[in-house]
Amino acid sequence: MSREGVTPQSEDFSAWYNEVVIKAELVDRGPVRGTMVIRPYGYRMWELIQADLDGRIKEAGHQNACFPLLIPESYLKREAEHVEGFSPELAVVTIAGGKELEEPLIIRPTSETVIGEYMARWIDSHRDLPLLLNQWANVVRWEMRPRVFLRTTEFFWQEGHTAHVDEADAMRETMWALGAYAGLAREFGAIPVVEGEKTASERFAGAVRTYTIEAMMRDGRALQSGTSHYLGTNFAKAFEIQYQDEAGRLTHAHTTSWGLSTRLVGAVIMTHGDDKGLVLPPRVAPYQVVIVPIGRGEQGERTGVAARELGASLKAAGIRVHVDDNRPQLSPGFKFNDWEMRGVPIRLELGPRDLEADVATLARRLPTAAGQGKEPIPLARAAELLPALLDDFQAFLYKRAEAFRDEHTAVVDTWDDFAAQVAGGWAVAFHCGRPECEDDIKADTVATPRCIPSDGPAETGACVRCDRPSAYGKRLVFGRSY
């Protein structure tokens, strides 16, 4: 920690991000290029996200399982597009138990292949379907441009893998997962994501259709924050995932996969953070409330006791609270700055004068409509009042992010407007649907189609780039992305 704070976002967003993740003690750089150590403050955010998403996944009838980390190289080669997509990124084990292995083993970059192999073993009849599996796992992809939480060589995610009797059931599942991710992002991360389908060139390697949730970061760039894939019968054919239907015919299953990763922690940081550092939505915050007792000597002892009592009452009310009472070497001002930098939603200061008045002084990380500055809160009612104040802060962050996104999104019809718009936000525009045209757009502006939004109105027009008739029956969202 240092007093100096972080580089302002407006000056250098990338430097801001790289500094804040370290200074807020979310992570440390790993010993191997592109890896990270997730420190307790960052890992708690991931645990909270996991708990919420795991609940959604189980409630919808999925069961967790665990497939091996190491996959025989031959498995990956069975689905042609899949292996082509992933081979440049693989980490390969060639030696084990002191001997060279006969067949190299791949550290999973994703688990469609190994799970496909077992689905084929476990599925016999239509009665075995749908098969709804999920696993929480680490995966490894050798990244050329690593970035903490967004693209790390090893990352953490859940990957859902399901098998169904037909396309309709598999598509229902694909859209269920997309909806679960959007719900998590909005309700938990306070991130106003856009849901939609990816164009062909942005699809997962081996998928028939890929759906995404896209979030806008505070530099106007898009972050793909979760994806759900309808795999058709591609993996079913590669791994012989077949079932006997009711008439006794052997039929290929239709499969899906969907994943959401530690990248979502990055999305939270870059959706809400400001020049002072992190701003955490209460549901994702390791500490929702921090109590800072103030005073030296005897006074300090009294406020320390009161702070611990207050902390216990908030904990009993289900609030994640931290009492900052074991750093006597630091000044109150340093502590305030420190917790602001670490994004704690609400700070309660407890000085001798507060104590005399039976109050704490409440300060929000950002002013909301409910409160602009510091204000007293009665100690006796803090546990009762704080849950609503935290909900208010959560809702405020969502609305603030939504307003930011809307301000930085525009419907455009000309190439000049498009280029100007994607320089700092998203452009909503017609596209002809040709991959070459996507390539041209990317070459000139770095922007790519983020998605064909699920809720966009039905419209047709001329491609913003090449003037050919539009495809998709609606406008696409374009933006630069991480």
Place this chain on the structure above:
Amino acid sequence: MSREGVTPQSEDFSAWYNEVVIKAELVDRGPVRGTMVIRPYGYRMWELIQADLDGRIKEAGHQNACFPLLIPESYLKREAEHVEGFSPELAVVTIAGGKELEEPLIIRPTSETVIGEYMARWIDSHRDLPLLLNQWANVVRWEMRPRVFLRTTEFFWQEGHTAHVDEADAMRETMWALGAYAGLAREFGAIPVVEGEKTASERFAGAVRTYTIEAMMRDGRALQSGTSHYLGTNFAKAFEIQYQDEAGRLTHAHTTSWGLSTRLVGAVIMTHGDDKGLVLPPRVAPYQVVIVPIGRGEQGERTGVAARELGASLKAAGIRVHVDDNRPQLSPGFKFNDWEMRGVPIRLELGPRDLEADVATLARRLPTAAGQGKEPIPLARAAELLPALLDDFQAFLYKRAEAFRDEHTAVVDTWDDFAAQVAGGWAVAFHCGRPECEDDIKADTVATPRCIPSDGPAETGACVRCDRPSAYGKRLVFGRSY
């Protein structure tokens, strides 16, 4: 699943185990030798164990973090005993991103080295201590004699890693972890473990003292089910984990590590299972209660509806319940056998006659003092009565396992008695403390000292093997082990 059941334990315990883990759908064999796929029924057991242990770990002030899977080879070499202990078991990544790596990367067999590196970065002052970290992780050790849950090439565990100002504080931590493991095993797994210290030859590679919980399986063999290590300053010196004490002197920290793994699932299986298959303690059981509706046609529809209603009322009461209502192709008798094989503590049968009497027929997986055979339970009171019946079953399993262990444990003073005793159980005997003498005992009987029990009475005598004066001031527990 097959109707035939499993090989009886008495006939071939090892065959019984290998069959039951597959037939009960706990696991499937992995694609790579020594690996396993943990299926939902088995994984749920691990999730329940994790949730309980994670609560104990956090309650005691530890924080979860996450360190990288891949460790530079040079890190492992810094602690001489440690690398010597682990090098035969390592899996090595030599190729990544399409290129040969300059320095090979080890898939972590355990994380003392990489965590040591970061502890050194994060610790400056005595104020930073104790540093209490834990991570839930997969690790890889290339096993020569793999066995599902007990020794798999990849396994899952938590590893606690802590740093302290001195030996006294580090030893308190070491013993805290041992106590937490013993509590988990007893209260959650219904396993009456013995706590104690390992002799020098059974210590963790790099530890000063290793403590263990030892469980007796139903073939009389011991299973080391969790270990806690006081590492002294060995890793602190290798990784320069130092702090400034209150007088400003630079001092090496004292560190600990402790781990409990998916092996505990194997301990539960082999502590409680019988010739019919699994017997699961309710706290670890994925389904504590299974409801089997009986009847065909219209009667079947009625009992099906009633079973789902009963299921909903039990679920609302916090009971993990499964309604077996979507396998019309199977007979009730088949289903009863199936759930017995899968170890479900309590089965509720719901036939037309039960429904007329407003009851379900309750059957325990094993008779307890509270109930020997099938008995009716009023539908309206089931949700209220079942929690106590599940607690009774949990307590019954613990007492049964304790009685079994006590029957198969004997204090012995002669070599003949020792050899006879360890053939089918544990011998409690004096030992001289010489590693060569331990080797002799092992060569003749396969038995090893399992631990110097924490609660053994202070005694001295002659070594059971070589007649030299006893060491340790008490008797040791010997047994054959997994």
